[in-house]
Amino acid sequence: MKKIYVKEWMLFQPYERQDEVDTYYVNVANHIAGCLKDFVGGRYPEHSVHGIAIYLTLWFQDVISQTGIWQAFSEECRKRYGCLVPFMTPEKEKDYYPGEVNPEDLQFLLWHYLQCMEKQAGGVLNPENPAFEELANQIYDYLSEEFQVAPENERLHAMLYGEAFGENDYMRYRSVLEWFHFCSYVGFENRGEYQRVVDTVARMGQNVNPHILSYDVKQNILFEGRKNLLSLTSVEWLALVGKSHPETALWAEVKALPQEMYLYEGEDEKFLFVKDLSKKEGEQLSIRKDSLNMDSLKARKEGVTILSCRLVQYGGAWWQDGMLVVSDLQEKVKEEIEQRIAAREGIKKTFDEFMKASGGKQFVFCKSEEEVQDFLSQKLGYKEKEGIELPKMDATHGLVLMVSPHTGIHVQMQLCECISSPDNTFYDAEAAKKQAAMFILNPNVIPYDLSCALQDADTLPDACLNSALGEEHGRETMKRNARFFTDYFFEKCREKDC
Incomplete structure (x- = not known):
């Protein structure tokens, strides 16, 4: 070598x-x-x-x-x-x-x-x-x-x-x-x-x-x-x-916002004042002028000019970082912003409606595709309100409707037999020993926040890591390290995503 x-x-x-x-x-x-x-x-x-x-x-x-x-x-x-x-x-x-x-x-x-x-x-x-x-x-x-x-x-x-x-x-x-x-x-x-x-x-x-x-x-x-x-x-x-x-005390106060649209509302000698359009009641932020390409903002107009950019809070002020795109506020842009805000608010509303319809249960176990459709259309009124066209579902091993205040409704169509619950008539302990770990190790199986919810509800007790020391040891290893494994393989963490 x-x-x-x-x-x-x-x-x-x-x-x-x-x-x-x-x-x-x-x-x-x-x-x-x-x-x-x-x-x-x-x-x-x-x-x-x-x-x-x-x-x-x-x-x-x-x-x-x-x-x-x-x-x-x-x-x-x-x-x-x-x-x-x-x-x-x-x-x-x-x-x-x-x-x-x-x-x-x-x-x-x-x-x-x-x-x-x-x-x-x-x-x-x-x-x-x-x-x-x-x-x-x-x-x-x-x-x-x-x-x-x-x-x-x-x-x-x-x-x-x-x-x-x-x-x-x-x-x-x-x-x-x-x-x-x-x-x-x-x-x-x-x-x-x-x-x-x-x-x-x-x-x-x-x-x-x-x-x-x-x-x-x-x-x-x-x-x-x-x-x-x-x-x-x-x-x-x-x-x-x-x-x-x-020496690095300021590092603790740094906050980075994702690329968003900001409406120009005024300025003084040092700062440009903008309104965050990503929120319904967007707060006004002060961007340091020396972090901006002011040449691209020569034609700025209050209440009209939009800055599409990333902002980073450092030293008590906001700095623009990365690409800056300047445009004018148009009806199409207004509609797009309103739709994004409504979508976020809709997820929380959906969660509340689901929990009410399910009697306070975050997981609804269904025996057939018809039961899923019945819950969504009759109890939630989704077909009438949203015009949802559901995909074909294989209910051989059961189906589970899940809801989260962060990601909304999720229809679990695979590995349902691995979820241990008195409500799950399809639960199969032997299958769970072999495959329940997929809910913890594979982000393609389920959204992160719902994997956490399943673990918190203790519905994955059979999840097991293959171990030369035997099944019981593998199960204990998984139980002891499940939260780390989930964060690691999903590339998320509860502090930010739940």
Whole structure:
């Protein structure tokens, strides 16, 4: 296998010129790559093995340099899942040393990076596979020795915490954000996701300047992407990382809004005042003029000009970031905005009507397609009100109507026999042992919030992870880690999506 060279390592650092610290960590990465090569054999291409070795080394650099990324991850894991590292048992936690190298950290990260490689094929790796533990211990033995002599990356630490971030340092903050999103070890898939989206949009044949296209895609992913550990945006991640450092206190207040339309309502010397049109009672926001391309707003008119853009709150003010499209408010745009607002309000109304019609039940179990149609049309009046044309349904294993205040009504047409409920006459314990885990591990089966609702109602007690230690152990492992698995595979989290 070819060596990892310094230039590969430097792609992940927030500075351009290498020094002896970078040379040291490249040697660490090459040692880890050798361990990985023996483990994975020819299953993955060489560049993937190099990538995993570099990301594990970035984690080691973080622990040594006390930049706080892993500390933030562990604290959030404790808060969400009740453990410092996913899959860690209470027994192992007694021998865990925060701020140092632990085999449990390595075992989890190895599972995560290799699981990312398998995700495209739909496979789920067992985190308790003895091979992961064996490799983690091998790398741990090496890194625990290096822990005594490894140098801190002072340049990296200084970039983050060397100087306090002030209210005018938005571009400096965004530079850190971009480095974190595309170069930190928690966002293993972010670079690949960016390239895939750019390629997909380009294939759609849109007549757009490729540089503008790639920039727009990058900004969208940078502020909205959640393909990482904890399923948070990088803005939310930095808030966690920086909360223990007074120099980065402003990071906790950063808030990014998605691309929306804003109505120009006036200005003063420093700010442009706009109204958020995405909400029925949109609040007025103040955008810093020095973050806007004011040339594109020369013909602005109060109550007429619309800015389509992303806004980021930093230092007590809103900054425009990414592409800016300026237009005039037209009837067609008004109708579109009103429809979007009505759709959001309609979901909540639908939830309330469903719960009333079902007698307070979030899940209605049906024996046939006719029962589904009867509930929707007779009890909710949907056919008359909405003109819904329902698809053909196979009720061989039952059908379940579900509702959520976030995503509305969902008709579950598969794996219904895996849901344990006194109301479900199709429930099959043997089938559930084999397939109930799909509600937790496969986002194509059910919306995230409804998967959470099924788990909260304790209707998936048979969900099981394949385990060499037996069915009961696999079931306990799944039960203990179900919330993490759901967040991980659905790329969502309850704090944002439920």
